[in-house]
Amino acid sequence: MLKGFREFIGRGNVVDLAVAVVLGTAFTAIVSAIVEGFINPLIAAIFGQPDLASVANFTIRDAQFSIGLVLAAVFNFLCVAAAVYFFIVTPINKLRELQKKEPESEEEATPPEDILLLREIRDALRERV
Template sequence: MLKGFKEFIMRGNVVDLAVAVVIGAAFGKIIDAIVKNFINPLVAAIFGQPDLGGVGNFAIGKGEFHIGLILNELLSFLFVAAAIYFFIIFPLNKLAERRKRGEEPAPSDEPLTTDQQLLVEIRDALQRRSS
């Protein structure tokens, strides 16, 4: 039972997913800080309010609708999605296109550090194991 669990955890996709979640959470915090400390002051300069929370609020009966809060979250989401696309997805797609055409990026003339050598060995071992 524990052996099966270990195999499940050691699969590349599970580890990759865990790393992606952690990095995504940290990246989300960075984008939130940019929105709160850069975008919101711009909104305050334009609309006279520190964020969009007070924009478009209305009530029907006892129900209050806060359109501005939805716009705040939508704006944060769009910035996170754009940052992930332009800083991660787009460069990786370009790299994949180069590899497909056989245009690998030129290797650095600097020797690999101990950590880099270890990562190369791990990569090679995983490739041998999967094939």
């Protein structure tokens, strides 16, 4: 049971996922600070509001609607997603491509002797049939 768990943890996908969560959280904090401290006030200034959440607010029968709050959340998500894609996903994909292009060593190109022996046995059995 522990061996299976160790294999599960050792798989590249699990490690990649853990790294992505940690780095995504770190990028979220950075991008959120940039969006909240610079971009949202800039957009809000264009509309003449103190922040993006104040843009396009209206009330219907004492119910407050805020289109700007939704726009701010969508914009924040898009900025975080772009940062994660361009600063994490793209470099990792390029690194993987470079690793795939490296030529195989001769040891990996030549199968072990037991595999060669099994292939000979297989071929001999095929000839008998």
